[in-house]
Amino acid sequence: MENNDELDESTQTTAAGLTRLASAISELLREQAVDSRLGAKLLKRLEKEAKRVAEHGPATLSVAEGAALRSAMEQLQHALHQRGADLLVQANARLRATEEAAGKRRKAKKEESA
Template sequence: MTVHPHGTQNGAQGRIAVELQDEIDEPTQTTATGLTRLAATLSDLLREQAIDSRFGTKLFKRLEKEAKRVIDHAPASLNKADKAALREALESLEHALVQRDAALLVAANARLRDSEEATAKRRKGKKDDV
């Protein structure tokens, strides 16, 4: 068993300890500008289909948590423009996720329809043979 740099053990207990540590209300070094840029980049990657939407969703949730920490516990308080830019970038990322998921649903529905049509044609062909 190895020890995590923060003194926790690897494995389930280590992950839980790291997650709890992450949720502590401490100042963060992350900036609103950095989060805004990251959210915009992720939005672009989703639109380009360069990352999986499930992975994008996980990153979005993590970004939301970090944004809350930045807004609530940043060393310097954010001005209205920074807050608005961050909020807009997160909303754009969420919109990109919804669009990507919708596109995946449409594609899955089309595959299902094609599969059902092929099955119906095979059944019809077997009835004609009888």
């Protein structure tokens, strides 16, 4: 169960720091340097921290900081979706290759027995 008390505590994390971190994670996902499951967990944690920064951060967020943070979080979410789509395409390609190989073996076996 989630601890909502944590969301009420102040934080020293800045919007600029979160923005940079989200951008770095997005880049790592695009480079396939981190697993999509890890990326999803980090996104979830960053979303919680972004809420804390907006509500209890060390300074009030300016409009520009808020927009930059939202943009970075959206880019991270997009990178996660893209990575998931890439993994699905790869899995389908492997499945097709396996099915084609099995089909060729069956066809060769049929021709041998005929």
